[in-house]
Amino acid sequence: MDLVLIEALKVDTVIGVYDWERTLTQTLVLDLELATDIRPAAAGDDLAQTLNYAAISERIAEFGAQYSFELVETFAERLAEALRQEFGIPWLRLTLRKPGAVPAAGAVGVRIERGEQGAGH
Numbered sequence: 001m002d003l004v005l006i007e008a009l010k011v012d013t014v015i016g017v018y019d020w021e022r023t024l025t026q027t028l029v030l031d032l033e034l035a036t037d038i039r040p041a042a043a044g045d046d047l048a049q050t051l052n053y054a055a056i057s058e059r060i061a062e063f064g065a066q067y068s069f070e071l072v073e074t075f076a077e078r079l080a081e082a083l084r085q086e087f088g089i090p091w092l093r094l095t096l097r098k099p100g101a102v103p104a105a106g107a108v109g110v111r112i113e114r115g116e117q118g119a120g121h
């Protein structure tokens with residue numbers, strides 16, 4: 001299985017369960033591993049044959065601006081669903097960190113895997 005990577009992507013969004021969190025934008029930090037077969041793109045040196053990490057990063061920024069969930073779980077689940085559907089990603093691992101949410105921790109967050117590894121190959 002090949003992977004396209006997006007690491008330490010900063011995403012601005014309204015997120016949180018507390019009243020004060022509903023009034024401001026916070027920055028989440030995302031790592032994504034996106035399964036694909038890179039051989040067709042490599043064979044043809046053709047961006048159209050692979051997952052365009054720039055386009056996906058832009059979509060994630062749009063998603064952050066569009067929604068204002070309470071839980072990081074909801075953000076992760078809904079984003080994974082949207083990316084898999086819109087970009088035809090058979091499997092992904094998404095790590096979402098919310099820096100500063102727990103001052104004593106470097107970051108807190110969630111990690112999810114969705115889809116089937118090897119699907120579509």
Ligand SMILES: Nc1nc2c(c(=O)[nH]1)N=C([C@H](O)[C@@H](O)CO)CN2
Pocket residue numbers: 015016017018021070071072073098100101102
């Ligand atoms: N498992 C979770 N725990 C907590 C969340 C969350 O989204 N998932 N959120 C909060 C608050 O919004 C917190 O981030 C404010 O600092 C608390 N626990």
